Amino acid sequence: MSALFALLMIIILLLISIIGTEVLGLNYVFGVIIPYAAIALFLVGFVYRIIRWANSAVPFKITTTCGQQKSHPWIKHSSLEAPHSTWGVIGRMALEVLFFRSLFRNTKADLKEGPRLVYGPSKWLWAAGLVFHWSFLIILLRHFRFFAEPAPFFVSGLQSLDGFFQIGLPIFYITSVAIVAALAFLFVRRLNDPKLRYISLGSDYFALFLILSIAISGILMRHTGLRADIVDVKQLAMGLVSFHPNVPESIGVMFFIHLFFVSVLFGYFPFSKLMHMGGIFMSPTRNMANNNREKRHVNPWDYPVKTHTYEEWEDEFRDVMKAAGMPLEKEK
Amino acid sequence: MAEKMITPEELAGGIDYKPKKKTWLDPTVEFKKGTWNYAAPPQNLEYLDLPNPRKWSPIDEDWKLPDNWKEIILEGLRVRIKRFRSLQLFMDICVRCGACADKCHFFIGSGDPKNMPVLRAELLRSVYRKDFTTAGKIMGKMVGARELTVDVLKEWFYYFYQCTECRRCSVFCPYGIDTAEITMIARELMNLVGINIEWICTPAANCFRTGNHLGIQPHGFADSIEFAVDELEELTGIKVDAPINKKGAEILFVAPSADYFASPHYYTLLGYLALFHEIGLDYTWSAYASEGGNFGLFHSHEMMKRLNAKIYAEAKRLGVKWILGGECGHMWRVIHQYMDTLNGPADFLEEPVSPITGTKFENAKNTKMVHIMEFTSDLIRNNKLKLDKSRNDHWHPTFHDSCNPSRGMGLIEEPRYVIRACCNQFTEMPENTIKEQTFCCGSGAGLGTDENMEMRFRGGLPRANATKFVHDCDGVNILLCICAIDKATLPPLLEYWVPGVEVGGIHEMLGNALIMKGEKERTTDLRGEPLAGVESEEEKTEEEVSEDA
Numbered sequence: 082m083s084a085l086f087a088l089l090m091i092i093i094l095l096l097i098s099i100i101g102t103e104v105l106g107l108n109y110v111f112g113v114i115i116p117y118a119a120i121a122l123f124l125v126g127f128v129y130r131i132i133r134w135a136n137s138a139v140p141f142k143i144t145t146t147c148g149q150q151k152s153h154p155w156i157k158h159s160s161l162e163a164p165h166s167t168w169g170v171i172g173r174m175a176l177e178v179l180f181f182r183s184l185f186r187n188t189k190a191d192l193k194e195g196p197r198l199v200y201g202p203s204k205w206l207w208a209a210g211l212v213f214h215w216s217f218l219i220i221l222l223r224h225f226r227f228f229a230e231p232a233p234f235f236v237s238g239l240q241s242l243d244g245f246f247q248i249g250l251p252i253f254y255i256t257s258v259a260i261v262a263a264l265a266f267l268f269v270r271r272l273n274d275p276k277l278r279y280i281s282l283g284s285d286y287f288a289l290f291l292i293l294s295i296a297i298s299g300i301l302m303r304h305t306g307l308r309a310d311i312v313d314v315k316q317l318a319m320g321l322v323s324f325h326p327n328v329p330e331s332i333g334v335m336f337f338i339h340l341f342f343v344s345v346l347f348g349y350f351p352f353s354k355l356m357h358m359g360g361i362f363m364s365p366t367r368n369m370a371n372n373n374r375e376k377r378h379v380n381p382w383d384y385p386v387k388t389h390t391y392e393e394w395e396d397e398f399r400d401v402m403k404a405a406g407m408p409l410e411k412e413k
Numbered sequence: 414m415a416e417k418m419i420t421p422e423e424l425a426g427g428i429d430y431k432p433k434k435k436t437w438l439d440p441t442v443e444f445k446k447g448t449w450n451y452a453a454p455p456q457n458l459e460y461l462d463l464p465n466p467r468k469w470s471p472i473d474e475d476w477k478l479p480d481n482w483k484e485i486i487l488e489g490l491r492v493r494i495k496r497f498r499s500l501q502l503f504m505d506i507c508v509r510c511g512a513c514a515d516k517c518h519f520f521i522g523s524g525d526p527k528n529m530p531v532l533r534a535e536l537l538r539s540v541y542r543k544d545f546t547t548a549g550k551i552m553g554k555m556v557g558a559r560e561l562t563v564d565v566l567k568e569w570f571y572y573f574y575q576c577t578e579c580r581r582c583s584v585f586c587p588y589g590i591d592t593a594e595i596t597m598i599a600r601e602l603m604n605l606v607g608i609n610i611e612w613i614c615t616p617a618a619n620c621f622r623t624g625n626h627l628g629i630q631p632h633g634f635a636d637s638i639e640f641a642v643d644e645l646e647e648l649t650g651i652k653v654d655a656p657i658n659k660k661g662a663e664i665l666f667v668a669p670s671a672d673y674f675a676s677p678h679y680y681t682l683l684g685y686l687a688l689f690h691e692i693g694l695d696y697t698w699s700a701y702a703s704e705g706g707n708f709g710l711f712h713s714h715e716m717m718k719r720l721n722a723k724i725y726a727e728a729k730r731l732g733v734k735w736i737l738g739g740e741c742g743h744m745w746r747v748i749h750q751y752m753d754t755l756n757g758p759a760d761f762l763e764e765p766v767s768p769i770t771g772t773k774f775e776n777a778k779n780t781k782m783v784h785i786m787e788f789t790s791d792l793i794r795n796n797k798l799k800l801d802k803s804r805n806d807h808w809h810p811t812f813h814d815s816c817n818p819s820r821g822m823g824l825i826e827e828p829r830y831v832i833r834a835c836c837n838q839f840t841e842m843p844e845n846t847i848k849e850q851t852f853c854c855g856s857g858a859g860l861g862t863d864e865n866m867e868m869r870f871r872g873g874l875p876r877a878n879a880t881k882f883v884h885d886c887d888g889v890n891i892l893l894c895i896c897a898i899d900k901a902t903l904p905p906l907l908e909y910w911v912p913g914v915e916v917g918g919i920h921e922m923l924g925n926a927l928i929m930k931g932e933k934e935r936t937t938d939l940r941g942e943p944l945a946g947v948e949s950e951e952e953k954t955e956e957e958v959s960e961d962a
């Protein structure tokens with residue numbers, strides 16, 4: 082149901098881009114205005130979100146420790162799982178961001194006869210997640226060949242690595258295949274696992290479908306008869322970044338579909354769970370050092386509270402304490 | 414209530430990890446007997462100046478909420494979003510990847526999908542979406558947004574009191590989303606309109622008034638310490654000194670109150686007393702700060718601060734140099750992660766140094782409170798203790814990492830070091846069930862009540878099941894732990910799932926093994942049970958001890 086809803090949204094988006102360019106001929110709107118609006122929305126929204134998060138306080142140091150604390154010198158301290166210093170925290174965050182360290186721990190609980198609980202390793206989510214994200218990043222970086230002349234230095238390196246297998250013409254990139262496969266896996270996983278299906282919202286499927294649509298439209302453009310002319314694309318892209326936009330006549334519908342999906346992704350990004358990209362860096366259970374008893378942490382909104390002072394306490398219990406011969410501050 | 418308790422076979426047989434309903438958006442819950450906790454009585458709320466004191470029960474139709482309850486909660490949520498970046502972020506960035514889903518002991522033991530951490534969080538997140546996000550306002554249920562209704566509130570009560578704030582989910586979440594944090598804040602919100610449970614508010618009120626959860630008055634506290642001293646003399650032939658409220662002592666010792674009033678905690682207390690005597694520690698107990706545990710943690714950040722304040726205040730009044738803390742789980746979450754921020758800086762204390770070994774506890778130099786496992790492991794490392802491991806040969810222990818020391822502190826190897834020094838036998842449970850991946854006892858965070866027994870058995874299943882594994886395979890017969898709630902709640906849990914395994918503290922093992930100068934020949938352990946190789950002579954001693962404790 083949620084998946085169907087998300088699919089419907091994607092179809093509507095697809096139709097909008099086709100009708101908008103093919104029927105209504107709004108090439109300038111789809112080639113220039115919407116991309117600009119999307120980028121603007123992305124930048125403003127992203128910054129707004131980060132500022133909003135940053136404005137909310139971090140009253141306590143609530144690191145989740147996943148290893149041995151630093152205590153005695155003769156006990157091996159786990160500097161990446163329970164980091165004690167800023168460098169440790171940076172290392173821990175790098176492992177999380179680059180390699181999804183925590184996801185790598187994933188297990189699957191099973192209840193067998195007995196009852197006997199077993200926890201098997203479960204790395205598929207980690208693997209598919211990693212493949213998807215890295216492919217996404219590489220594909221994104223590869224696109225810089227459209228936005229700069231000459232193409233930035235890293236692009237050709239990435240391209241030749243990515244096209245290592247030299248299959249097809251134009252050469253098929255490994256990441257093109259990988260991202261579609263990974264996204265397909267993540268989608269099937271949501272449908273297949275009853276627990277996952279239960280927790281998945283329309284917006285969860287929507288994000289997957291949207292990125293999948295981008296990937297597929299891109300691949301179709303590169304490898305089928307619906308090819309877009311690279312020269313045209315580069316002309317449009319360079320125009321956009323240099324703020325002298327013009328839309329070449331010969332650009333085909335497939336390109337507009339691709340560009341429109343990308344625009345939607347950018348515009349949607351700051352208002353969705355995709356903001357985990359920024360959020361992961363700010364997560365207090367991961368980005369704080371486990372040195373609580375060594376370095377003071379101040380709560381910016383701390384306020385005085387009503388306590389039960391020693392004096393009040395002794396006043397209440399003086400008689401019984403006296404009878405028991407316990408030391409007192411005041412005899413009466 | 415015992416007469417109709419579900420059997421282990423029925424319980425395990427009924428667990429199904431496949432959700433039965435199509436959607437979780439419907440908030441109706443059935444308050445099934447054995448799965449929820451009694452409401453807090455009005456007089457305790459009054460004593461603590463908490464809102465909306467009244468008599469009510471979760472199974473009542475009408476919860477007697479204030480008319481503007483909804484505004485109060487939404488306003489409370491708005492304030493807390495500003496105050497806690499954790500909350501704000503955790504509301505926004507969950508991708509529902511499901512990595513946390515089967516990591517929660519309550520889900521594993523119940524199969525109830527709303528016990529998946531991600532869904533527990535969604536219960537609050539859905540309301541957040543509705544009132545605090547544009548998408549939620551426009552798209553409603555399609556993006557998982559829900560109106561806050563009385564039914565939603567009842568659902569919150571049910572599920573946020575089925576979370577023991579153990580943080581296991583947070584270990585596995587790729588963003589570190591800590592559902593415990595969400596539960597803590599959701600409970601704060603419910604407290605604003607007077608929704609709370611007895612086993613949190615009553616101990617909190619007691620602790621506020623007398624200094625400990627049990628409401629023991631100062632002379633009663635002195636009595637029980639005195640009693641333990643006598644008991645230890647009977648067992649070892651040595652009369653130890655256990656000063657209370659002694660000004661000018663070097664160290665203030667704070668333990669959870671159950672240590673001096675409940676069993677099997679009591680044997681750990683005997684262990685402390687023996688140890689402190691043997692090393693000649695200049696220390697004192699306090700009757701005012703006679704509770705290390707802090708049920709305020711399960712109530713609100715404010716209540717945690719109100720109760721915790723006593724420890725530093727008392728350290729200051731007594732003029733000690735630093736503070737030593739006993740075996741307790743959530744107590745140590747508060748001390749390690751909160752105390753200094755809440756009630757510090759403790760600039761009137763000195764950086765802790767062990768008077769016996771001269772070791773500086775660098776890692777505690779600001780908070781100035783040292784965990785007894787850090788303290789004792791240092792003593793053993795420096796050969797300051799004479800230990801006869803064979804006195805524990807009748808025990809084959811395994812170690813249960815309590816949630817808070819492992820995931821809120823990283824105290825993992827110190828206790829193991831002490832166990833190995835005190836016992837010849839020691840077997841670890843399977844690796845996915847210990848250390849940072851440890852499973853909760855299922856009864857923490859205020860949920861350890863009799864009326865909640867079925868839920869406790871469910872939540873404790875993963876822990877008990879791992880214990881059963883080493884019991885069956887290796888002959889483990891005691892589960893050691895360093896937490897007062899564990900010591901109180903694991904015995905009935907093991908009785909239910911793995912009869913034949915006892916529960917004990919590490920300082921109990923230490924007390925057994927510790928060779929004290931001038932002691933009489935020991936024929937029994939601190940429980941009065943005969944040592945291995947010693948003829949079991951008197952049944953009587955055993956009975957006496959358990960009665961007294």
Ligand code: HEM
Nearest residue numbers: 177178181209210211214267288289355358361508510587
């Ligand atoms: C610092 C950058 C980022 C990090 C560290 C990161 C990390 C993660 C992790 C750990 C997951 C959970 C596992 C998974 O499902 O793969 C995830 C999920 C996801 N991420 Fe990212 N991410 C980042 C940036 C992005 C960006 C830029 C996008 C998209 C434009 C994105 C889209 C997604 C989507 C759609 C999911 C959900 C997958 C599903 O439904 O199963 N992420 N991310």
Ligand code: SF4
Nearest residue numbers: 507509510511513586
């Ligand atoms: S593991 Fe984290 S991101 Fe994934 S569903 Fe659970 S809380 Fe959300």
Ligand code: SF4
Nearest residue numbers: 517576577579580582
């Ligand atoms: S903190 Fe523990 S009890 Fe609470 S949801 Fe997470 S795993 Fe479950």
